[in-house]
Amino acid sequence: MDRETLLERLRGIEWDDFEVKEAAGGVPKSAYETVSAFANTSGGWIVFGVKETKRRFEVVGVPDPDAVQNDFLTTLRTPDKFSHILDVKARWIRLDEKIVLAFQIPAANRFDRPLRIRAGGGWRAYVRVGGGDHLCNPREEARFHRDAAFISFDTEYADGAELSDLHADSLAWLRARVRLRDASVDLATLSDEAWLERVGLMRKGLLTRAAILLCGSFAAISRVNPTPRVDFRLLNYDSTDPVPEHRWSDRELIDGNIVRAIRVLLERFDRLVPNPFALEADGFTRRAHGPLFPLLREALINLLVHQDHGDHRIARIQWFRDRVIFDNPGDSLVPVDELLQGGVTISRNPLIQQTIRLCELAEQAGMGMVKLLERWEALTGHRPVVKNDPAQKTYAIELPWGEAGVTLQVTPPVTPPVTPPVEALLVLLEREGQLGAKSIRERLGLKDRTHVRETYIQPALDAGLVEMTIPDKPRSSRQKYRLTAAGRALLPGPSGPSSPHEEPQ
Numbered sequence: 001m002d003r004e005t006l007l008e009r010l011r012g013i014e015w016d017d018f019e020v021k022e023a024a025g026g027v028p029k030s031a032y033e034t035v036s037a038f039a040n041t042s043g044g045w046i047v048f049g050v051k052e053t054k055r056r057f058e059v060v061g062v063p064d065p066d067a068v069q070n071d072f073l074t075t076l077r078t079p080d081k082f083s084h085i086l087d088v089k090a091r092w093i094r095l096d097e098k099i100v101l102a103f104q105i106p107a108a109n110r111f112d113r114p115l116r117i118r119a120g121g122g123w124r125a126y127v128r129v130g131g132g133d134h135l136c137n138p139r140e141e142a143r144f145h146r147d148a149a150f151i152s153f154d155t156e157y158a159d160g161a162e163l164s165d166l167h168a169d170s171l172a173w174l175r176a177r178v179r180l181r182d183a184s185v186d187l188a189t190l191s192d193e194a195w196l197e198r199v200g201l202m203r204k205g206l207l208t209r210a211a212i213l214l215c216g217s218f219a220a221i222s223r224v225n226p227t228p229r230v231d232f233r234l235l236n237y238d239s240t241d242p243v244p245e246h247r248w249s250d251r252e253l254i255d256g257n258i259v260r261a262i263r264v265l266l267e268r269f270d271r272l273v274p275n276p277f278a279l280e281a282d283g284f285t286r287r288a289h290g291p292l293f294p295l296l297r298e299a300l301i302n303l304l305v306h307q308d309h310g311d312h313r314i315a316r317i318q319w320f321r322d323r324v325i326f327d328n329p330g331d332s333l334v335p336v337d338e339l340l341q342g343g344v345t346i347s348r349n350p351l352i353q354q355t356i357r358l359c360e361l362a363e364q365a366g367m368g369m370v371k372l373l374e375r376w377e378a379l380t381g382h383r384p385v386v387k388n389d390p391a392q393k394t395y396a397i398e399l400p401w402g403e404a405g406v407t408l409q410v411t412p413p414v415t416p417p418v419t420p421p422v423e424a425l426l427v428l429l430e431r432e433g434q435l436g437a438k439s440i441r442e443r444l445g446l447k448d449r450t451h452v453r454e455t456y457i458q459p460a461l462d463a464g465l466v467e468m469t470i471p472d473k474p475r476s477s478r479q480k481y482r483l484t485a486a487g488r489a490l491l492p493g494p495s496g497p498s499s500p501h502e503e504p505q
Contacts, residue, residue: 017044049100061098170215
């Protein structure tokens, strides 16, 4: 911190990384609480020689700066006062012929957290919330201890768990997707127990917490963490709008294991994510998912892999009209600036992460987040926001798509081949506008519902040439069908391509 930076901060107010102390009679006791709070959060600056009066700062100077600095730095290195030693940097700054002392407090290593101070006959730890120092409660201290453990929560054994505690369908789903680089190992021939040992979810016949969290039964999951895995909320308003009386239009608490959460939420994403018509590389098959789908899948996997599964707070996904927010109980163990550079990762749940990566559901360690953010901005034109709060132990990714909904920058589709029944349906809808299934049958002079659905309507829907008027309720009695832009483009006339025999004017 230099003189100009200090003056700029003094024109504002104290916040989560800046604190002033008058220090008229020496080092104030509250300064040590602030050191603990900064060290347990994201670090910050403490400035001695500045007085705060009615939210205004007055430079009063430190009467004996050399003595105050020595006293402060010596105490910070005293084992009887602090649980760990911090490398604090000090600077003298002259303002209005007065000396102020600025101390840069670094964030403590996660293995040294919570940094405690001895006070009142015991050891206390603090966190920085807003502009204040707050005493850690037992739950907050427990979160620090889990993050500081050399053995991660997911790699520890699940007490008393047996193979019968695994959910058969979830385990089968996981087994069907895990791929090892060692091609000499045929995983399909292994028993469940041998397979779990091979991928590391069981050791010496004992199941790990990772195994239970990934594919455990409801009863087994409740012994590890009884709270739901994810709280999904569909909110039919923008994130900046006032909260309406009915806060969500749909909500689903996903109980059970991680595999179930992945399956349920990916199915929901598939219904919600726009999928503009485009073909795969073969030129015939319609693209299965929209370009945003794999990015949302990466964000979901990030949420499930990196959350603190020992914490009884629930991970949350808020699907607004203008953005989707993935809110994680458990802050990033890597500083956000390093995280966004890529290649640096510290996993809170390394065994879960390894298994999910073997399923090829996520990018390689440290790079998935960078690619997600870059690709999202390229597709939507909106920059994602990453929020990390070490004090509250939370981490959030906001993926905005704008006030007008999602506008994707996609490659124009290739014109697909069209069967005669589909072409007949397109011509009918071009002439009549939107029609229900019964009206389509009547106009075409057909009676067989199944035949019309499977030969006319469904192929047109699959090709992206026709769309439902009520996509969220496919079986609605009021359901109708209409042409998409891609469907209109295939028809001759003003809205479609010209006849091949037509001469340009």
